[in-house]
Amino acid sequence: IQSLSRSCFFRYADFTASPTHVYCVNEFGTENRLISIDRTSKEQKVVASGADFYASPRVSPDGKRIVWMQWNHVNMPWDETSIHMAVLHSDGTTSNEVVVKDGTGKQINYYCPSWKDDKLLMINDSTDFWNLYEVDIVKEKNIFPVEREIGYPLWQFADRPYASNGSCTIMNVGGRLMARRDCFVREVPTPGFTVFSHLSITEGDIVYTIASGSKKASCVLRIDLSKEEQGPVLTVIRTARDDSDLEQLDISEPEHMEFQSDGVPISAWFYKPKNRRYAAPAGTLPPVLVLGHGGPTGVAVDSLDLKKQFFTSRGFAVLDVNYRGSTGFGTKFRNMLKGQWGVVDRDDMIAAARSAIARRLVDPEKVCIMGSSAGGYLVLSALTHSDVFKAAVCHYGVADLETHKFEKGYNEVLIGKYPEDEQIYKERSPISHIDRIKTPIAFMHGKEDTVVPVSQSIEMYEKLRDNGVTTALMLFEDEGHGFRGADCIRRCTEGTYVFLCRNLGIKPSISSDIEIVNAKM
Template sequence: MVTKAAYGSWDSQITPDIFAKCNCKMICELQVVGKTVYWVEQNAVTGKRELYSKPVDGNDRTRWADGQSVQTAVHEYGGGALHVLPDGSVLFATIEGVFYQKSADSGVEQLAEANNRMFRFADFSATETHVFAVNESHQVDAKVPENRLISIDRKTRNQNVVASGADFYAYPRVSPDGKKLIWMQWNHPNMPWDESSIRMADLTGGESSNEVILKDGTGKGINYTEPSWHEHRLLLMHDATNWWNVYLSAAEPNAVEKNLNPIQREFSYPLWQLGFRNYAANKPYLAMNANGVLYLRTGFGTVEIPTPGYTVFQYLSLDPIGSELFAIASGPKRASSVISIDLSNKDFPLKVHRESRDSAEIDALEISEPEEIVFNSDGVIVSGYFYPPKNSAYSAPPGSLPPVLLLGHSGPTAPAQDSLDFKKQFFTSRGVAVFDVNYRGSTGFGTDFRRMLYKNCGIVDRNDVLNGAKALIEQGRVDADKVVISGSSAGGFLLLSCLISPDNIIKAAVSIYGVADLLALDEDTHKLEQYYNEMLIGKYPEEAAVYQERSPIYHIDKIETPIAFLHGKEDTVVPVKQSITMYEKISARGITTALQLYDGEGHGFRSGDVIKASTEATFYFLMKAVGIEPSIQSDLEIVNSKF
């Protein structure tokens, strides 16, 4: 029996409770060595990151590093916590340091200590005698740590600095013969997807010498990233053509390079977290992830690999002598999974080894699959993923249109992707459409599109979101009186920018650890993003007036839209006081608002209880604000309520 009820008031079996009723929250890192695949997955209840392995041809999972949370905190965003050695033993990092484990049933040896988190380690490579890693030292200045590359003697535990002087390092990779080390580095004011260089040095034991520049984008607007070895040659990516493509060259300065798949698609992502691998190579195969499409290059040419059901890929991995490509993959109806593809078979059979949520459980639910909507914004072609309401148990009154939840992804240099997100399904199953916008500045559309946000943050991204909503209204897809928005971090700044715009059409908003004060953020932020605002907004303090003009906290008198603020008390990226100040000032003006703070949570909620509470609070507030009686309740305390 179908129940007739207003959009947004529908009940649904997709509740926050099922978010944690899964195998794990997500699969985070992956590597295959020999006949065994290793991965890190985040526990859905505790948030801890656990290390597992399984035989490629078997089903039994084995837990490694029992009791440890395998994760890093370099650059605050972490990544690069796992490295598997050729013999199947593992190196891994926790916030306590660097560890080695010979086998899953052996003891764990500590190779380096964090000394109460004073030192951080990530992104490993190794020889038989030494471990090479990105190291962040907070010993002198906790706010502006020293970044460098170090070696750790596996026997004596002694550490040596092998490269220093640059502001940041990534991808230290030892050559197959153990004689060379390559890496990526960059300096302020650049972010890791801006101008960067690739360096190389000779290795003697754990020390380096004769450092040379292999590739240098400084002053040229070129980003060099993801260097690795292909036998004695260099594989890497750069965006000199406006698109991150994969190149091969000799490991020599000024060497001629070859674009291995010259197409207008992106083969990389912004390096917010260390250790990403968007291509994988061994002697016969090169697999490349081009913004959701996998390509295979062999001696016979380049072909597209079919991946039915999967559209997003990370951490591509090939064993040096294997033919099975492994990756973390997801799709519109598939949660993050460990998959493999047999590259030696012309049909490319795909095998699933581990799912964060069982596909059978997903298929039993009604999942709204997205349509990519393209629209014009200030003369620029922009797109987003539109998810229509979907719940066969309900129908809306004739002639009515659904509310739409606008989403602005974080970063802001990041992509909106079409992989399964139960938070979106939480809304669509209750009769709310979702529109996830790839505004100017997003990754996946070329370097020029990404850099359109520079100096224009808070303007072009705001315009794109508002114009996207107007396009949906003009197409008759959504109710113009029920346009709502939610966003986290940079997405929170984006929504606040929309609310102070004279062209604002948004009726309710929820900011989740969102940026409200660019001036304060510039003073309080961590090293990686210390000059990010200079790229996005302008130089500080020379252009302080621009910062103030675009900071929503200085334009609270323009905000008439009901808005709630959700924030973790331990956030080291966006200080919690920004949300508190916004709430207090908006509340004092009599605007409908709310504030919910979470103990023990940082920049990105991890606890299952907090994810449940924040999701329910978001939906409850937004629906109440546009006159819809929600099907769920929340303990969110709303002040100045007019509904």
């Protein structure tokens, strides 16, 4: 292992290498750029600068070219982006930079460029779905046209929704692995696995991926495609939890559910309660916990989540909703949230609850809602516009959009420009309508959160408490935006369960240190 930099002023991410240099994204204060680092002298040189953001630098197999993606405010990496390419020199500098693909002003997203021998591969959404294209400077070819998404939004560096070794290209197509060889595409059977990320493939047609499924914990999965006549051979290299452990648990597998909201088809995953040691009283329906994922440009998938199983094993159903703006359903669906954050997603959550009630899947008097971050904002927005939810839990959710400046460009896309659209920000902020909230709600927040200030949860809690609403507040030391510590996760989960039970008239099976004020039951 060799140290290439000891600077405490720079951040480095998303690496690629040639025999003589390492290339990566470099952040210095508010400036982002691509740099090269000489592996011998450790000298750093700027490869590309001027754009607001960079990602996915990739050196060609012959070491003569480099390709990358870049974009500017107010776009997010799943909005309008461009792909650039330049000639590499032996000293780590570049020349002859060209724009291979430019979606700026065209509402086209290009991302995840890589090399297939001397050809470029990249994903774009010009067909309304993220598909994989083979590209040269003049034209591009969709190598697997399909009305399903290949890939997820680029929230973090270095995910690989596809990989190629030149002769075989492996793709994650909406939860199915597809292999393309000699212009023919076939599905790779992966029994039990439905969620894949970070794909790679060796010269010998060995695929590696992070995989999971509804009854499979996240694992490093090896798939041998080298012997076509006998089919793929799957081997789990390392797993978060052994199958033998999971077999002892009552795992509730999700069922796909679809409903209409404002005439738009919305999908969700419905988990029934499951515990072999208990049976519900005859003629009763279960309580339900309706979940709104974060992002909001995110997605609810059908992989194993033991937090959901915590509730299903204790008699709750869980309904995990892919509201408008979620990924995996095409660009048009994803863009429905632009300018409508806090409106269409809120309506979809309310419609999801009402649909489950209408189908007699759940008890209408025991419908709860929970969400984190953008999902927490969704919880608060829903409570200001509907009484269908009887209890709620908000994890580090946005209450005041005017003070939420962490993702300013993102907010402009989802809401509008500030201060020009100040009135919209006020109207969409749950704290502006706090007097409408009568539903019991608990707030949980990390004290070190730099994305959504903890003061937002504290202010909501104090105002609701003073209004006589049943509420609770749990603050966690040394936790930021997203809970990481085991003790915090345990206390948060137990507190959520106990709070919901007590406000639904259910005797909880465990205890918690959560303190509930203005309790009615």
